Amino acid sequence: MKRATLYLLSVAGLFGGLTACDSTPRERQEAVRQEARRLDTIAEQAASKLRTAGRRAARFDSASRVRTRQPLDRAAETAMTNELLGTYTEVEKLTPSTIEPAFVQFMQQVRARRKEWTQRDWDYATGISRRLNAQFRALRLDIRARDEVHIRALQTEFTALETGRDVKDLGQAVKQP
Structure with a gap:
């Protein structure tokens, strides 16, 4: 459901000067696919960065706990x-x-x-x-x-x-x- 909403939102800004009268359904469908791939790539990159940051934060927290346990x-x-x-x-x-x-x-x-x-x-x-x-x-x-x-x-x-x-x-x- 969220993905469909993202597609629709991206399609609205995608066509700029292109209107439904100036394009075929197949052209609009391809434009939506390209925009969806672009958004998926951005989402995957963001998720990767968050995973990396989360792992580093967990390592920092773990090291901090070890340090504070040391007398x-x-x-x-x-x-x-x-x-x-x-x-x-x-x-x-x-x-x-x-x-x-x-x-x-x-x-x-x-x-x-x-x-x-x-x-x-x-x-x-x-x-x-x-x-x-x-x-x-x-x-x-x-x-x-x-x-x-x-x-x-x-x-x-x-x-x-x-x-x-x-x-x-x-x-x-x-x-x-």
Whole structure:
């Protein structure tokens, strides 16, 4: 049914200046066949491109799952924590008055370094973010409202940056030959 509809739509634009009075039924039939072949070719090419993109996206997703299942290296995690948190490295000891500056420090470093990071670096940053978020939840009832709003904005920014990187990497993986 869809194919017939496509044929009829393509026939309408196919004849341009040619009207039913200027052609024979056989000529119109051949023109419809040629247009149908052209549309089939276009549809097959599009389907092939989608299959290829789907396979590449699946490989990217599979590789991403394998990577995230790998435990983080403790030494590398400690080094990344020192880089991103500076003086706030002992996340579990943060207080209601120091948690907001720790988030600020973290996001300043994320913004400064994110463009050079690999997906594995993002895994480490996400781990640090989770620790900060856990400490935030533990202290939330004692944090000033102004600081809580700022922390939530920083959490949202981190999620947006991380998701943007994932989308960019997925896009590159799909486009790769």
